Amino acid sequence: MSPGPNAARRSESSRKAILAATEELCRENGYRKLTIEAIAARAGVGKTTIYRWWPSRGAIVLELLDETATVGTAPPNTGDLAADLRALLQEVIDIIVPADTSPGVGLMAESLQDPELGRALRERLIEPRIETFKQRLRQAQDAGQLPADADLEVALDLLYGPIYHRLALHLGMPDSDHLDALIAHVLRALTAPKAG
Amino acid sequence: MSPGPNAARRSESSRKAILAATEELCRENGYRKLTIEAIAARAGVGKTTIYRWWPSRGAIVLELLDETATVGTAPPNTGDLAADLRALLQEVIDIIVPADTSPGVGLMAESLQDPELGRALRERLIEPRIETFKQRLRQAQDAGQLPADADLEVALDLLYGPIYHRLALHLGMPDSDHLDALIAHVLRALTAPKAG
Amino acid sequence: MSPGPNAARRSESSRKAILAATEELCRENGYRKLTIEAIAARAGVGKTTIYRWWPSRGAIVLELLDETATVGTAPPNTGDLAADLRALLQEVIDIIVPADTSPGVGLMAESLQDPELGRALRERLIEPRIETFKQRLRQAQDAGQLPADADLEVALDLLYGPIYHRLALHLGMPDSDHLDALIAHVLRALTAPKAG
Amino acid sequence: MSPGPNAARRSESSRKAILAATEELCRENGYRKLTIEAIAARAGVGKTTIYRWWPSRGAIVLELLDETATVGTAPPNTGDLAADLRALLQEVIDIIVPADTSPGVGLMAESLQDPELGRALRERLIEPRIETFKQRLRQAQDAGQLPADADLEVALDLLYGPIYHRLALHLGMPDSDHLDALIAHVLRALTAPKAG
DNA sequence: GTTTAAGCGAGACGGTACGTCAAGTCTTTGG
DNA sequence: CCAAAGACTTGACGTACCGTCTCGCTTAAAC
Numbered sequence: 001m002s003p004g005p006n007a008a009r010r011s012e013s014s015r016k017a018i019l020a021a022t023e024e025l026c027r028e029n030g031y032r033k034l035t036i037e038a039i040a041a042r043a044g045v046g047k048t049t050i051y052r053w054w055p056s057r058g059a060i061v062l063e064l065l066d067e068t069a070t071v072g073t074a075p076p077n078t079g080d081l082a083a084d085l086r087a088l089l090q091e092v093i094d095i096i097v098p099a100d101t102s103p104g105v106g107l108m109a110e111s112l113q114d115p116e117l118g119r120a121l122r123e124r125l126i127e128p129r130i131e132t133f134k135q136r137l138r139q140a141q142d143a144g145q146l147p148a149d150a151d152l153e154v155a156l157d158l159l160y161g162p163i164y165h166r167l168a169l170h171l172g173m174p175d176s177d178h179l180d181a182l183i184a185h186v187l188r189a190l191t192a193p194k195a196g
Numbered sequence: 197m198s199p200g201p202n203a204a205r206r207s208e209s210s211r212k213a214i215l216a217a218t219e220e221l222c223r224e225n226g227y228r229k230l231t232i233e234a235i236a237a238r239a240g241v242g243k244t245t246i247y248r249w250w251p252s253r254g255a256i257v258l259e260l261l262d263e264t265a266t267v268g269t270a271p272p273n274t275g276d277l278a279a280d281l282r283a284l285l286q287e288v289i290d291i292i293v294p295a296d297t298s299p300g301v302g303l304m305a306e307s308l309q310d311p312e313l314g315r316a317l318r319e320r321l322i323e324p325r326i327e328t329f330k331q332r333l334r335q336a337q338d339a340g341q342l343p344a345d346a347d348l349e350v351a352l353d354l355l356y357g358p359i360y361h362r363l364a365l366h367l368g369m370p371d372s373d374h375l376d377a378l379i380a381h382v383l384r385a386l387t388a389p390k391a392g
Numbered sequence: 393m394s395p396g397p398n399a400a401r402r403s404e405s406s407r408k409a410i411l412a413a414t415e416e417l418c419r420e421n422g423y424r425k426l427t428i429e430a431i432a433a434r435a436g437v438g439k440t441t442i443y444r445w446w447p448s449r450g451a452i453v454l455e456l457l458d459e460t461a462t463v464g465t466a467p468p469n470t471g472d473l474a475a476d477l478r479a480l481l482q483e484v485i486d487i488i489v490p491a492d493t494s495p496g497v498g499l500m501a502e503s504l505q506d507p508e509l510g511r512a513l514r515e516r517l518i519e520p521r522i523e524t525f526k527q528r529l530r531q532a533q534d535a536g537q538l539p540a541d542a543d544l545e546v547a548l549d550l551l552y553g554p555i556y557h558r559l560a561l562h563l564g565m566p567d568s569d570h571l572d573a574l575i576a577h578v579l580r581a582l583t584a585p586k587a588g
Numbered sequence: 589m590s591p592g593p594n595a596a597r598r599s600e601s602s603r604k605a606i607l608a609a610t611e612e613l614c615r616e617n618g619y620r621k622l623t624i625e626a627i628a629a630r631a632g633v634g635k636t637t638i639y640r641w642w643p644s645r646g647a648i649v650l651e652l653l654d655e656t657a658t659v660g661t662a663p664p665n666t667g668d669l670a671a672d673l674r675a676l677l678q679e680v681i682d683i684i685v686p687a688d689t690s691p692g693v694g695l696m697a698e699s700l701q702d703p704e705l706g707r708a709l710r711e712r713l714i715e716p717r718i719e720t721f722k723q724r725l726r727q728a729q730d731a732g733q734l735p736a737d738a739d740l741e742v743a744l745d746l747l748y749g750p751i752y753h754r755l756a757l758h759l760g761m762p763d764s765d766h767l768d769a770l771i772a773h774v775l776r777a778l779t780a781p782k783a784g
Numbered sequence: 785g786t787t788t789a790a791g792c793g794a795g796a797c798g799g800t801a802c803g804t805c806a807a808g809t810c811t812t813t814g815g
Numbered sequence: 816c817c818a819a820a821g822a823c824t825t826g827a828c829g830t831a832c833c834g835t836c837t838c839g840c841t842t843a844a845a846c
Contacts, residue, residue, distance in 0.1 A: 010817090011817075011818070014818075014819095031309070032309050032310075035805090035806060035807085036806080036807075036808085037805090037806060037807085038806095040819095040820095044819080045818080045819075046818060046819045046820060046821080047807095047808080047809090047819095047820090047821085048808095048809085048810090048817095048818075048819085048820090049817085049818060049819080051808065051809085052817090052818090105308055105309070106308070106309055108308065108364060109305040109306070109308035109309050110305070111364075112301055112302070112304065112305035112308075112363070112364065112366075113227070113228045113301070113302055113305050114228075115366070118366050119366075122365055122366070126365060151377060151381070153374075154374075154377050154378055154381055156361075157357070157358035157361055157362070157370070157374075157378060158354050158357065158358065158378065158381060158382070160357075160361050161353070161354065161356075161357020161358040161359070161360065161361040162353035162354065162357040163357070163361075164357065164360035164361045164363070164364045165352075165353055165356050165357035165359075165360045165361070166353070167308070167360070167364075168304060168307075168308065168360045168363075168364075169318055169322060170311070170314050170315075170318070174353070178349075178350075178353075181347060181350050182350060182353060182354065184390070185347070185350055185354060185382070185385035185386070186354070186381075186385065188384070188385045188388045188390070189381035189382065189384045189385035189388070190381070192384045192385070192388040194380070194384070205795090205796075205837090205838075206796075207796070207797070210796090210797075210798095231826085231827060231828085232827080232828075232829085233826085233827060233828080234827095236798090236799095240798080241797085241798070242796095242797065242798045242799055242800095243798095243799090243828095243829080243830095244796090244797080244798085244799085244829095244830085244831090245796075245797065245798075247829070247830085248796075248797095401790065401791060401842080401843065401844085402791075403791070403792070406791090406792075406793095423701070424701045424702075427831085427832060427833090428832075428833075428834085429831085429832060429833085430832095432793095432794095436793080437792080437793070437794095438791095438792060438793045438794060438795080439793095439794090439795085439833095439834080439835090440791090440792080440793085440794090440834095440835085440836085441791075441792060441793080443834065443835085444791080444792095497700055497701070498700070498701055500700065500756060501697040501698070501700035501701050502697070503756075504693055504694070504696065504697035504700075504755070504756065504758075505619070505620045505693070505694055505697050506620075507758070510758050511758075514757060514758070518757060543769060543773070545766075546766075546769050546770055546773055548753075549749070549750035549753055549754070549762070549766075549770060550746050550749065550750065550770065550773060550774070552749075552753050553745070553746065553748075553749020553750040553751070553752065553753035554745035554746065554749040555749070555753075556749065556752035556753045556755070556756045557744075557745055557748050557749035557751075557752045557753070558745070559700070559752070559756075560696060560699075560700065560752045560755075560756075561710055561714060562703070562706050562707075562710070566745070570741075570742075570745075573739060573742050574742055574745060574746065576782070577739070577742055577746060577774070577777035577778070578746070578773070578777065580776070580777045580780045580782070581773035581774065581776045581777035581780070582773070584776045584777070584780040586772070586776070597811085597812070597821090597822075598822075599811095599822070599823070602822090602823075602824095623800085623801060623802085624801080624802075624803085625800085625801060625802080626801095628824095632824085633823085633824075634822095634823065634824045634825065634826095635802095635803080635804090635824095635825095636803095636804085636805090636822090636823080636824080636825090637822075637823065637824080639803070639804085640822080640823095
């Protein structure tokens, strides 16, 4: 699938300029006041160029976050399950709210309303990390740290849930101690003998 | 604070019409395409009347949800803690996503970006229910069903978190069985002996 | 026509306050920005009270000018025809543009577009003065200063015309010398023998 | 000042459509009820496009009249001074009130209140014609038909004044006979020996 | 002296148009 | 043929006043 002669070739410098402008404008005015027009003007780029390559404002920001975020498909495995889980949770927190002005929250908000964006957000940012998370839990099962029949779906809900809970309620992200408490509770729930 | 002697008073019929129009338009086109203009037109009301009494589109929807939602300050207490908790969780779910077209999700999304709306949303919809929830947990502590030193903040995060988690990831709300599993895990975590 | 039983009891103090507020607001912001709402607020009066007694903004200003203007049905007759005519012209100038911020010009403008107001303006301000003017010319005819067959309609057009001409072209009203020149020309035209 | 290399250029078709819509709407409802919104709707044009190129409703109408009006910088000179002057006066009358519904009067009215519009109106419509008029009078002086010291400013006031006088008083424009009478009087005034 | 109906202030109401903003599309010109 | 520039249509925004309409209160006339 290499481009043929005279094939349309995307300008990498424009792409960079657009992402940079987006990042700056988010930092200055917040995601809420981010407009395509402003991005185009700041990046020195025609609006057409933006619309040619991205379907929406959110998609640009998504690409920005994706580039910034750390990558790594294999889960960390230090042997300390709780610590590894905390690192994984922290990674998601850092994507969504590394700083007050960062666009992660705005992107989450927009994705609630825009199914297409929501899908892209999950596919590119969320699900790979969930998958890594589950891998780590399965490794724990293999190591005998968790029962083989532990309900990993419930574990996901319980561990990632608080992040979104606090996001939704403007409560500020859980700090390190609270993360530890959450993880400790969940691990206890998974290992404690079930009633009956 | 009764109105002064010469105060012209608010028209209850307009208020009703505005809320009704809002509800209809959400049902027809979704919260996303809801506009003040359309509400005014549908309600047969001047835009000014809307702006006089509500600061934003979200505020109208908030009032709509608030009126629709069930009220009740005292927590249910049937003796069955898990069942009572499930009822309380279900109540919040029903406010946010009673139906696909209901505006709860849109309102949540908007409140993420609009601090004023977020504050109002928490004050009027969320916090009263959290308070009720905590009351029920305290009653359980008094009844010896939960340890006196159980961390209720963590319990809140663990129980409400999944709702927002699933909201954020477009996963659909937990069904009754999943709710039960979540609650069972959390109760186990709260009652299981702590490590160390 | 004394008021019958149950006659409307108009509040003279409100009327005064409205005219005073109108005058002030014209002075401050110009006729253009004059609004009924502002008049009502400044006068400490309900809008209803204004609409009860005046059909339009212009009608209020007309009443204001009418009260301010000098009255006098009999024309001045000092024997000096040119001087008397100049006094009569000056009187009209003083009604329309006593000062830069005065509402006379605005009223003229509005009356061009509002037939009802135009009619009222002519009846109450213009025509009485035209009638007086014609009387003076007729006195001049009787005194032999003007030919008996002088065309008084043309004289009116020629003498009052320049006022409106200059108004329309934002040229500033004719000063005393220019008025004299205009009058001298017209009197010459009226007395000069017609071409045969 | 030709447009830069990458300049998108003004749409002539939009401009035409806007002027046409303006003309139609004036004919149908009169200048008074002319709104930018209606023009945009009728012309199938965005309001922004109108605001981009014209500062006000009046400016559009001015451009409309300017396009419609006859052009011609050199004054007519048939040798018959009175007839030439009448033609020049008639030209101004035809611009302002060619028909009952024409927007000329409204434009005059608005220009009385809007200095910017007034300036534009004079520059584009009035002053060129005044200049032509003065040229013709100077030609008459050269031809010995008028004294070299005739006061042309006074002549202007006396000849154009009646037009605005009658406009202001809703009297209807002078017909051909009255125009002749006015011109005859003024020429007599200019040629008659001065008193003293 | 009461009664009582009008005028009154206040201001909410349904509307119309305003002038602005940003969206997404289209057109022109240049590299 | 991509990209920049920016003009275009569209549609919603929030505001300003319009002229109308209830409200209670005040007040002068009629009883």
